[in-house]
Amino acid sequence: MSFNIVRVARVMMNVTDLDKARDFYVNALGMVETESDDSHLYLRGLEEHVHHSLVLKKAEQPGVHALGYKVYNEGDLEALAALFEEKGFPIKWIEGGSQRAMGKILRVHDISGIPLEFFYKMETVDRYLQRYDLYRGARIQRIDHVNCFVPDVQKAYDFYINELGFKCSEYTATDDDQIWAAWLHRKPNVHDQAFMNGPGPRLHHIGLWVSDPMSIIHGCDVLASMGYTQAIERGPGRHGLSNAFFLYLRDPDGNRIEIYTGDYLTSDPDFKPIRWSLNDPRRQTFWGHQAPDSWFNEATPFLNIQTGEPVRLSEAVLEKHKPDMLV
Amino acid sequence: MSFNIVRVARVMMNVTDLDKARDFYVNALGMVETESDDSHLYLRGLEEHVHHSLVLKKAEQPGVHALGYKVYNEGDLEALAALFEEKGFPIKWIEGGSQRAMGKILRVHDISGIPLEFFYKMETVDRYLQRYDLYRGARIQRIDHVNCFVPDVQKAYDFYINELGFKCSEYTATDDDQIWAAWLHRKPNVHDQAFMNGPGPRLHHIGLWVSDPMSIIHGCDVLASMGYTQAIERGPGRHGLSNAFFLYLRDPDGNRIEIYTGDYLTSDPDFKPIRWSLNDPRRQTFWGHQAPDSWFNEATPFLNIQTGEPVRLSEAVLEKHKPDMLV
Amino acid sequence: MSFNIVRVARVMMNVTDLDKARDFYVNALGMVETESDDSHLYLRGLEEHVHHSLVLKKAEQPGVHALGYKVYNEGDLEALAALFEEKGFPIKWIEGGSQRAMGKILRVHDISGIPLEFFYKMETVDRYLQRYDLYRGARIQRIDHVNCFVPDVQKAYDFYINELGFKCSEYTATDDDQIWAAWLHRKPNVHDQAFMNGPGPRLHHIGLWVSDPMSIIHGCDVLASMGYTQAIERGPGRHGLSNAFFLYLRDPDGNRIEIYTGDYLTSDPDFKPIRWSLNDPRRQTFWGHQAPDSWFNEATPFLNIQTGEPVRLSEAVLEKHKPDMLV
Amino acid sequence: MSFNIVRVARVMMNVTDLDKARDFYVNALGMVETESDDSHLYLRGLEEHVHHSLVLKKAEQPGVHALGYKVYNEGDLEALAALFEEKGFPIKWIEGGSQRAMGKILRVHDISGIPLEFFYKMETVDRYLQRYDLYRGARIQRIDHVNCFVPDVQKAYDFYINELGFKCSEYTATDDDQIWAAWLHRKPNVHDQAFMNGPGPRLHHIGLWVSDPMSIIHGCDVLASMGYTQAIERGPGRHGLSNAFFLYLRDPDGNRIEIYTGDYLTSDPDFKPIRWSLNDPRRQTFWGHQAPDSWFNEATPFLNIQTGEPVRLSEAVLEKHKPDMLV
Numbered sequence A, B, C, D: 001m002s003f004n005i006v007r008v009a010r011v012m013m014n015v016t017d018l019d020k021a022r023d024f025y026v027n028a029l030g031m032v033e034t035e036s037d038d039s040h041l042y043l044r045g046l047e048e049h050v051h052h053s054l055v056l057k058k059a060e061q062p063g064v065h066a067l068g069y070k071v072y073n074e075g076d077l078e079a080l081a082a083l084f085e086e087k088g089f090p091i092k093w094i095e096g097g098s099q100r101a102m103g104k105i106l107r108v109h110d111i112s113g114i115p116l117e118f119f120y121k122m123e124t125v126d127r128y129l130q131r132y133d134l135y136r137g138a139r140i141q142r143i144d145h146v147n148c149f150v151p152d153v154q155k156a157y158d159f160y161i162n163e164l165g166f167k168c169s170e171y172t173a174t175d176d177d178q179i180w181a182a183w184l185h186r187k188p189n190v191h192d193q194a195f196m197n198g199p200g201p202r203l204h205h206i207g208l209w210v211s212d213p214m215s216i217i218h219g220c221d222v223l224a225s226m227g228y229t230q231a232i233e234r235g236p237g238r239h240g241l242s243n244a245f246f247l248y249l250r251d252p253d254g255n256r257i258e259i260y261t262g263d264y265l266t267s268d269p270d271f272k273p274i275r276w277s278l279n280d281p282r283r284q285t286f287w288g289h290q291a292p293d294s295w296f297n298e299a300t301p302f303l304n305i306q307t308g309e310p311v312r313l314s315e316a317v318l319e320k321h322k323p324d325m326l327v
């Protein structure tokens, strides 16, 4: 490949009420508010040296504008634009400076219709990693990954591996060896991007990194003491797949957030992807717990990069399984 | 009162297979095997200075022989015998030395029909509190409490408070102020003995103490890696009531064990019992999770101190509530 | 005994600057400020249901007014007054209501000259145990114990055991079996009151309880990020004696605070006190670390209950040992 | 560069007694023994999918044979050989299969005289990441980094950055802006390789990764209970530089091991290296503790790749600072 993707680095999505979002993400989850205006809230994790990893935009309806990937340099943007154009996918350039803190941005739709964006420059800020006096709630450190429902995981997998240069750490397969779900990475931990079989494309969740399981336990306690018991959808628990300690939350608009820690280093080129059977009870929760129906069925729509309208969904190519069949 | 009960100090109950029980309690939960013979397994926690806190007895059927309370001295046994006889409850003396490691034991049935025992003397052993090289699994430190279904919680409450000298730390009440469940203590933490409204008497669970939440998280991981995912019934989570971090397990015979840590000091005579409403979603799990049906319905029978037959159950006096209505 | 002491329950001591003290105890250690006025700061831990456990009084010089013990009822005060008067020790009554939030108080000097106080009534307040949204810094839960240098540990030991009804959990002895230090309790954990051989009487430290080791680790991080590295005197580490995980701090006036967690239940009347040799390298820090000289030499003076003047010190009866010779 | 180094991946060093080494690394630290013979012990961490990350070789004297870096493919070995030959540094080829579990190895001396090795192939094995039933002691997960004394840090820095393609995450500088120490990485966390100013080259320590601070606390407890208090040289504590939670140990032969967790992601090409002043008290231990003299002065010699003799030391180019002046 003639480009180099670093990692998933930001998500831009809608919320209907910025104050409610601030209370949830800043006061309860412990993200840092870098700045805000009447229609945006720019948030980052405690260890992040960049202006933001999450942009919440005030809007009438939920929807995800783009999953943002950082690349090494400006030339990578050109090379990526060429790739997506050659494939016949829509692309759109956003001038440097037209979005707060951002250099030039390339937006595209990927093979599943997911709106992606690529950028190489974002303003940097002070890291608060050692400002322990400012830690609160779940102590979010940084963005870790995004997870999407797509109708055809095999197709998405092939595109990300072969065209975008991702590697696979773990995957779930059906008994007849069809890929049900896949965990793909650029940075060397379990994933930047996961795909699961389901009507899509839809954003299933954003994964936010914390430094240890006790941050998640304390996060639950803080959420409950603030009246957010309804926001706790699943967990805490240990994933079989990825080995991470996790918690799934729904923000005040229903967007799903995963608090995540404790996967492993996947830097070695000869690391063999780990196969999980759909029927292994320890795959989704190592301790055997099942996910609730909402976790299986609900997700956030993506928005078209040109029109801003919700991206049309397609049915999944693999047969639907019960709620306990997904991570 | 003319006697002084120290704390709940041992439970004697049946298991159908001693080897399976050993694998669960010693290898997975990390209890210490003090000794065993063909029909008994004597277990203690890492901090315990006494011969055992759990006696597992080989038998065809599950059943609990007695919930054992330690008293200060031999005279306390006489005073307790007098009390139970005066009330017309069955009593039975077991000679010192006739049970392994034990002095004289007084067995009785309490007002709900629960078989209790009182003793003042048990052989002591080396504590393994600082033998960290021997720690494994969930690292059980000591017995903490027992929790029973009884048909009439108010009646049990009155007997333990007024006749046996317990104090109440927390309780659950219905909207019309009937006591649904109560947490009673002799040692000054939340409880030695809890009662919950339900067909009974039955033993709901034995609560075992660990020193921190990470022992419980690691315990789950060890259980899962040993193939015990089916044993994990509920949690881990935080109780609203008691504030403890908890995990409920079912041993290979279905007996329920709670791993428990993080309640608080209740030594002050002017500590006011905390009232929880049956309808508070944070009461049973502070984070809002519901208990599974099995947790609500299943429990272990008690055995008659004379005949060894299961104690007859009575229906609960308060109306049945849904599974999410109990701690 | 004709009285019943519950536990150590408050300390009243001087600080020279209330704002600096507030920053340290509230912002860094996470104590709750119940209220304050021009010359007092009333602090409590997160689980405490009482108005305060620490009263900081503005003054020119450091000094401890009293170590406060809660008793069961008013009659206990009379019985204690009788005991101290009979022994010829000074006593002083403080009327109920003359100190903020307090009922009647009995002040005395004990056999080592330490100013003690006994009270049975203090106003109660909301507990913040489950207000996790208010947790900060080291998350102090409650007062646990006090530790004093006294010139003659054997004499203090005899008085507390025989006259006041304390029990001994652990002690340090010289090779010729003289008691060098002793850990004594009323509530059933390792101690309410410890004595160490040294010029005295002086207050060595106040022990504050937290619920787990990670609260101490996070406390260190918060202290450092707030510029309090100089306040961290020793630890964190594991005590051999008591098994507790600990951290020693010096407040802005040099008063020593221990953050402490993880000892064990000492309720059993047949629990045998644990003997440590002065020469055991794991006694003071289980991991073998030595205490700094300051920890060995520095302590806070006590004030006379009548005059308010510092209590005169006496030399220790046992020979001085090196800094690594004390817990 | 025409080669691609993945990460530091193994260290081969001498020990004088394999049984003592096994007790320390396997029983106390929790490394997995993949296999052993009369003169070697092959160890790996719980998450490692490769045969080993540490080879301990029986010998009369301590000494490090090589710090091993994994590269992407065989071609990388050729390109690296060309680079080192061009620079006039010694190189040596070791045939695939001549070392247990290893493909072809390139050994060289770097610009400071440190023996490095590069390899692309090692046999793979079962990962024990989710064999929680096998976890013990400090629960070592994987090798993380190596840290060396070199006489001229600036020279080493330039070589690793400009010739080998490392990046710098953090560094220490003197008041006149000379580089005193530097943390360099290939995998995107704080480091694979650190250099500190001192007589060298010598290996200061091997950094082993664990998943959370409680693994380190428990590791200390297990070490102490096994009689290894003498092995605990420094910590546990928080590094200012790197933010990691750490513990330094000396193995039975005096080789220094760091247990390490909690640094951060350094993947971004625009991450600005963090500068620390030599005089910042929070640099080496964020909490302000000083390192002991032994930590400052003692290190393990490297061995010549041809002769096996200890590599000659050179004096440091920057003036010696006190023990509290290094991380």
Ligand SMILES: [Ca+2]
Pocket: C284, C291, C323, C324, C325, C326, C327
């Ligand atoms: Ca000491």
Ligand SMILES: [Fe+2]
Pocket: A145, A147, A194, A205, A207, A258, A260
């Ligand atoms: Fe995820």
Ligand SMILES: [Fe+2]
Pocket: B145, B147, B194, B205, B207, B258, B260
């Ligand atoms: Fe319980």
Ligand SMILES: [Fe+2]
Pocket: C145, C147, C194, C205, C207, C258, C260
């Ligand atoms: Fe203490």
Ligand SMILES: [Fe+2]
Pocket: D145, D147, D194, D205, D207, D258, D260
């Ligand atoms: Fe290091």
